[in-house]
């Protein structure tokens with residue numbers, strides 16, 4: 001949806017204000033007042049719109065600098081994030097090597113920077129409660145803004161962070177640029193529109209097969225993969241049974257099991273803890289089992305996860321690993337792969353494509 005700006009603004013005073021307070025908007029020559037906003041139910045007053053665009057341009061400068069400084073991926077991303085107390089911090093993608101352990105995306109880099117900034121302020125007179133919630137995440141890439149096409153979607157590692165509930169909530173807004181009809185637009189998305197199942201907590205107590213709901217895309221995928229309701233029930237039963245008998249997660253106290261359907265065979269695996277924070281993801285383990293046995297060409301038709309939504313700390317860590325879904329969607333699974341969730345009142349059968357936003361493609365070559 002594209003919304004028009006409110007008419008009752010004093011345009012000349014805003015233009016004047018933009019020249020004084022928003023030097024980068026002036027430098028880039030962006031007509032913020034007339035820039036369309038692409039959004040889903042986001043109310044963005046005009047003064048906030050100016051602020052957001054200015055902050056995005058700050059991040060753009062950082063992304064460009066990251067390339068010039070010789071970041072090894074030759075990809076520059078920038079993020080500018082804001083907390084509920086209106087503190088801002090910038091971040092760029094930080095890569096020691098190209099692997100995920102020694103890399104961090106611009107969004108997470110900015111969030112960590114902002115957290116430290118807020119914590120430092122708190123350390124100066126430690127009174128009251130330390131509050132930290134991310135309100136805005138502005139994302140840009142290092143390309144010329146005129147070359148912008150589609151908006152940036154956070155990667156699955158970042159989405160795994162955003163899917164937690166301590167520092168992010170459903171109202172957290174994500175901003176990026178995109179082009180529509182060759183016009184540069186500001187895209188605004190609520191976190192919940194990127195992660196529509198964020199609030200759907202899985203239930204590890206009961207398995208109620210009498211109420212199974214299918215999304216339209218799931219029904220299409222079932223037809224495409226030639227999967228019956230019986231196959232769906234069998235898959236979730238496997239995950240449930242595996243959950244009951246193999247608990248290798250007694251350190252983190254978050255037992256999770258995953259089952260996958262490949263051809264007509266089911267592979268199941270449990271989460272294995274090394275320590276509280278280091279563990280093997282059950283979904284990737286189940287896939288590894290199938291790949292080892294069947295070889296490189298496997299195609300995962302359906303996935304079912306069953307387990308504990310939280311550890312004893314009470315913060316939701318999630319049963320479905322967005323990180324793992326992101327990895328297997330690159331190979332062996334795709335957006336049509338079915339995903340079966342055991343919720344409190346029913347079982348929902350959906351697809352990876354409905355659970356996660358599509359990966360953005362522009363300029364993104366995996367090598």
Ligand SMILES: [Zn+2]
Pocket residue numbers: 105106107154155156157158159
């Ligand atoms: Zn990321």
